[in-house]
Amino acid sequence: MTTSRYIVGVDLGTTNCVVAYVDTQAADLEQPEIKLLRIPQLVTPGNVEERDTLPSFLYLPTGNEFPAGSLTLPWADDLPFVVGSLARTRGAEVPGRLISSAKSWLCHVGVDRTAPILPWGGGDDLKKMSPLEVSSQYLVHIRNAWNHLIAQGEPELSLENQDILLTVPASFDAAARELTVQAAERAGLPTLRLLEEPQ
Numbered sequence: 001m002t003t004s005r006y007i008v009g010v011d012l013g014t015t016n017c018v019v020a021y022v023d024t025q026a027a028d029l030e031q032p033e034i035k036l037l038r039i040p041q042l043v044t045p046g047n048v049e050e051r052d053t054l055p056s057f058l059y060l061p062t063g064n065e066f067p068a069g070s071l072t073l074p075w076a077d078d079l080p081f082v083v084g085s086l087a088r089t090r091g092a093e094v095p096g097r098l099i100s101s102a103k104s105w106l107c108h109v110g111v112d113r114t115a116p117i118l119p120w121g122g123g124d125d126l127k128k129m130s131p132l133e134v135s136s137q138y139l140v141h142i143r144n145a146w147n148h149l150i151a152q153g154e155p156e157l158s159l160e161n162q163d164i165l166l167t168v169p170a171s172f173d174a175a176a177r178e179l180t181v182q183a184a185e186r187a188g189l190p191t192l193r194l195l196e197e198p199q
Contacts, residue, residue: 004162006150009195010142011167012180014103016053017138019146021162039145041084045070050149051085054141058099058134059087060119060126075144080127083141096122102138105131106183107169107176114179132179132186139187164192172196 008021019037038050045066059082071078091098099118116128146159
């Protein structure tokens with residue numbers, strides 16, 4: 001039996017991330033309402049919107065690519081990268097600066113998944129990231145979005161204090177599972193359970 005206020009399911013997907021949750025204090029616990037977290041993210045420079053999914057894309061902009069202040073999120077000023085909808089859109093225009101399929105890279109046994117290799121084939125001017133780091137940044141974004149929308153400054157409601165289930169593909173080997181746990185720990189989510197898809 002959970003002692004946290006919420007039970008949270010996180011699908012750290014190859015193409016999209018989705019977060020669903022149940023309030024354990026809801027009136028009808030026999031058939032609790034499952035809600036989707038509408039995740040705030042940049043959709044255009046300077047424009048943050050809440051969406052049902054967080055596209056699993058990370059974009060590495062040049063230093064002057066976007067106007068100052070246009071990559072600000074409700075919980076952070078300009079970051080050195082963009083995650084989500086804007087990353088996917090801009091990355092389609094400048095593919096050499098886009099990181100996608102980090103989840104696939106996380107289970108790729110032919111590379112060092114902790115080494116800064118992404119974006120694969122990207123130029124030498126880029127500060128590359130590891131599949132582990134990229135996966136962690138998606139979870140950081142999710143944690144910050146939850147804490148902004150749900151916790152609102154109440155520590156007991158923060159995502160790190162909830163009962164979290166994080167999905168992993170059945171094809172993930174032990175190393176990929178361990179790297180997923182490490183990504184969550186780096187994101188400030190030290191306690192969670194892995195749930196094998198498609199359970």
